[in-house]
Amino acid sequence: MVVEDEPVIRMIAVEMLEDAGWSVVEFATADDAIAFCRRPENDFAAVITDINMPGDMDGLDLASLVVSSRPDAFVVVTSGRYQERPADLAERVRFLPKPWKAGDLLAAVTGVSGPGSR
Template sequence: MVNQMSGETVLVVEDEILIRFDIVDALTDAGFIVLEAGNVAEAVAILGATPDIRAVFTDVDMPGAENGLDLAQKVHASRPPVAVLVTSGHRRVTEADLPEDGRFLPKPYRPSQVIANLNEMVRAA
């Protein structure tokens, strides 16, 4: 059983709609308040309008000029306390690719892995 969070806000950034729906449902069931974006531009707009976001869970490969690694660096530069968890099924991401304290979780992942990582990261922040 994964410990549940009490109302922490997480932004999920994923362009594959079915994958996004699945993880949003799992995070909501685990007690997170979940916001959604389908690309980096949407995510940046949501981050700018929502000061209480505690974590971002983003895929690397997305449509548009910027990818999830670009977003991870932007989040860290503008809001260092926000936890950043990055995922990809196509790229190998190293620690050097991530912002300080960022984490990588390869696809396919289990929702429980995402929940456990976010719980741990938010508590540490």
């Protein structure tokens, strides 16, 4: 899952992950991604989310929900505003400052799990 409000950045991340063999769903807001996550029939292996997005929830809220409700899912949080890992991120969440390079994002996700059909 890629959650990013900037369409070009979201498109690049989705294309890169699909090229690496992942099936990807994408959202422009954390609100929409959280609604998706709360439906038990929706399965996913990893979440890549920006922190600052429009809506009532942000990427930190999304990361917290995923960590608490989907212990098998991997989370990468990105931000152009923060250059260091925010203190309130769960330990198993990786932080990747923007601008990231394609290889850095892929390494953050595939370093833990391989491509899947989720």
